[in-house]
Amino acid sequence: MQDGVQAALLAGYEDLEVVGESHYQDNLRRLTGYPPPDQRVRQEIHAVLVAEDDNPHDPDAAAVWIDGLQAGHLSREDARRYRPGLGRHSDRTASR
Numbered sequence: 001m002q003d004g005v006q007a008a009l010l011a012g013y014e015d016l017e018v019v020g021e022s023h024y025q026d027n028l029r030r031l032t033g034y035p036p037p038d039q040r041v042r043q044e045i046h047a048v049l050v051a052e053d054d055n056p057h058d059p060d061a062a063a064v065w066i067d068g069l070q071a072g073h074l075s076r077e078d079a080r081r082y083r084p085g086l087g088r089h090s091d092r093t094a095s096r
Contacts, residue, residue, distance in 0.1 A: 017075040021072040045066055046066075049062050049074065062078070
């Protein structure tokens, strides 16, 4: 995530499907404290969702960031539902 991005913490608990996490395994290990590969990890987290208009695989993509590390993307179904309220990736990079 870039500095200058504002995030809003919204009330409620949602289980959202995160996809593509296989591409972010190093980040996920850092976020969970490097548990053994066969250990299931369950912990409450706050994630930041960012619209990725420039994503070459899906123009409606929404990235999932946790503590400054990308962890994956929302499923296509969840991304369609949440995209209208998300800041755009281009907004994030324009403030550099």
